[in-house]
Amino acid sequence: MATAHDLVRSAVWAAELAEDEIERARRGFTERSFSKGSYVCHRGDKLDYWTGVVTGLVKISAISRSGKAMTFAGAGPGGWFGEGSVLKDEPRKYDLVAIRDTRLAMLNKSTFFWLYENSTGFNRFLVRQLNERMGQFIATIEYDRILDPKARVARNLSWLFNPVLYPGAGGHIEITQEELGLLAGVSRQVANRSLQALEEEGLLKVEHERITVLDLDRLSKYDG
DNA sequence: TCATTAAATTGTT
C-alpha cells in the first residue's frame, strides 16, 4: 500500500530537492485518513498543514456570494494544495471534502517554512504550482456564469488532467461518473449524459470507472 | 482456467 513515505519520494517537488532536504520533509509528515463524504476542513478553519493526496480524491470548493456552490479544483493522488493558507497564516478559504475514501499526507507548518527558507528546489516547485493555479483561477472567473452542465463537467475534468497540478494522470483517469458529478456539482445522470455527449464530439472516451481524454485543449476551453 | 456470485458502476426512464 502506498504511504506518505512513498509519496514524498515520488512527489514532483521532491525531484529537485537534495537528499537531506527530502529526509527533513519526510519527518515533518503525518498521515490521516478520511472516509468518503467527510470534510477534511471547513471554510474558515485553521489548518496549518500543507497537504498531499496519497490515495483518493478531494474536492476544493467554496460558496459564491450568490449562494451557489462551486468547485475550484479537484486533487487526486500526487496532487498538493494548501500552500496559500500556510504561507499567509490565514484560515482556509475553501471547503475540502473527500469524495472517496482518501489518505492525505500533511506537512506541518514549521517544516514547510524550513523548506521555504532553505530549499531552492522547493521554491521552484512552489512558483510553478502557484502560477499554474493562477491560470486555472482566471479560467474559473467566467466559470460562474456558465450554466451548461456539459461545460461544467468538461472543465472539471480538464482540471484533473492538468499535468502540473495533477501529475498522477497520464492520458486517462480512474474516476466514476458519480464522483465526477460531485466534483462538477451536477447529478450523476447529468454527468452521464454530458460524458456521452462529449464522447460524441470526440473529446474523450468513456470506459468503466475510467475516462480517457483525447483532446485536453478543447476540453479545457469547452463552453458549450 | 473457468463458472458462480456479490457488489459496484453505468445507462435509462
Place this chain on the structure above:
DNA sequence: AACAATTTAATGA
C-alpha cells in the same frame, strides 16, 4: 429516485 444492464472482483471447483 428507481430500475435494468453491464462490469469487476472474489471465491471455489
